Amino acid sequence: MTARLYVRSGLSPDAPDAAFAVLVVAPDGTPGERAMAGLGAHCYEGDGALYLVRTDGWAEHSFDAGSLVVRVAVPTVVLRQMDVDPEDFPERSAVDPDAVIVLTARTAADADLSTRPTEATAVFTAAPDVPLDDLLTSEDEWPVLLAPPPQT
Incomplete structure (x- = not known):
């Protein structure tokens, strides 16, 4: 199993x-998926979503050969608080060397998507056979929202 990545508009009524x-x-799923699912306990609730503060993790976006690549970075201290060994994740964040990449996913993306402002990344925890549209319309499934990386 690997994380599924999509690009969707229409998720924010304000934009x-x-x-x-x-x-x-x-x-x-994979150790990275389990770590990402565990981050939900570090979130605060609001407006039908769970928000992860940037000190506990973030999403790094890049574009590569027609694909959007999302990397979820988590500081090693946060992983240790979750009883997850940071040594299980050898890749380091490009933004903060004290954070490791716990999850990398990619999907095809339109070239003009790279010109749009970076938005939050929504993360749902669900079984692999649950369609995305079911998650997006469910009142019971709240996404974890990851902010872009902190400014260095």
Whole structure:
């Protein structure tokens, strides 16, 4: 199993044309998916979503050969608080060397998407057979929202 990555607009009533990266991770998937699912306990609730503060993790976006690449970075201290060994994740964040990349996902993306402002990344935890549209319309499934990387 690997995380599924989508690009969707229409998720924000305030900015219906804004494109969002949407990750779907399995709670019993890869070590990175399990770590991402565990970050939900570090979030605060608001407006039908769970928000992860940037000191606990963020999403790094890049574009490569017609693909959007999303990397989820988590500081090693946060992983240790979750009883996750940071040594299980050898890749380091390009933004903060004290953070590791716990998850990388990619999907095809339109070239003009790279010119749009970076938005939050929505992460849903669900079984691999649950369609994204079901998650987006469910009142019971709240996404974890990851901000872009902190400014260095």
